Amino acid sequence: MSGQLGDDDGGRRSPDPDGLPGLPPEWGRIVIPDDAAELDHEAAKVRxxxxxxxLLHRHGLRPGRRMHHLMLPLVLLTMAVLVATTSLFAALFPQGRRGGGTPSSKATAVQTGAPLPDLTLATAAGRSVALRGVHPAVVLVLRHCACRSLIDGTAKAAGSQVRVLVVGATAPPTLPALPAGSRVTAVRDHGGELTEAVAAGQHRTKLTDRTATALLVDQHGAVIATVATTVDPTDFAERVPALAG
Known part of the structure; x- marks a missing residue:
């Protein structure tokens, strides 16, 4: 399959319907193949x-007019390489992510009074956990932090009535020994969507490494409070039992 340069240029007609504008008319209509390999014969001829x-120049002989005959193959080769390179980049980066740090349309910013983002997380065993299906709950979003005392203290405050979801950035966190009856699940934030959504909801608070964000979710699935940066369960522990209603 071949594409004709000049037939369509991003939806705009070329000013010269018979080929590239500004090139000698004796070259005729230039057709650039989609596959640069189709020009192997021309490339060998050029070489x-x-x-x-x-060789003629090295021996002091006049090259003559052969170079004029090489211009068309050289133009074709150059344009074929450009077309192939552009197509490759278009395939690898079809849209790209824009506005760095902005969460995807699925991971909307975490806001007090609103439901959690509609995301699916995964346990170490590969079991899917629907984020919006976990309530009442305390969701601990860890940032490069083992936060064992935070997890332990949250589990004690939650008891058996409130679930605790511990979210790691790249893998489900390793949980410490937990109190009997506690309901703690470790999951992975696939693609960092929940981390982005938390950051997007904290416009005036800098989220630091080696800490976590605690999201307090009531029995109806609404986020009633956010502790943006914490390593200490006493920052919110007294509010946890009330989440169960």
Whole structure:
């Protein structure tokens, strides 16, 4: 399959319907193949002619007019490489992420009074956990932090009535020994969507490494409070039992 340069240029017609504007008319209509490999024969011809011209020049002989005949193959090769490179980049980066740090349309910013983002997380065993299906709950979003005392203290405050979801950035966190009857689940934030959503909801608070964000979720699934940066369960522990209603 071949594409004709000049037939369509991003939805705009070329000013010269018979080829590239500004090129000698004796070259005729230029057709650029989609596959640069189709020009292997022309490329071999160009290499032979270039070697011949270089040999003549080395021996002080006048090259003559052969170079003029090489211009069309050279133009075709150059444009074929450009078309192939552009197509490759378009395939690898079809849209790209824009506005760095902005969560995807699925991971909307975490806001007090609103439900959690509609995300699916995964346990170490590969079991899916629907974030909005976990309530009442305390969701601990860890940032490069083992936060064992935070997890332990949250589990004690939650008891058996409130679930605790511990979210790691790249893998489900390793849980410490937990109190009997506690309901603690470790999951992975696939793609960092929940981390982005938490950051997007904290416009005036800098989230630091080696800490966590605690989201307090009531029995109806609404976020009633956010502790943006914490390593100490006493920052919110007294509010946890009330989440069960």
């Amino acid at each position: 032979r002619e270039l070697r011949r011209e270089a």
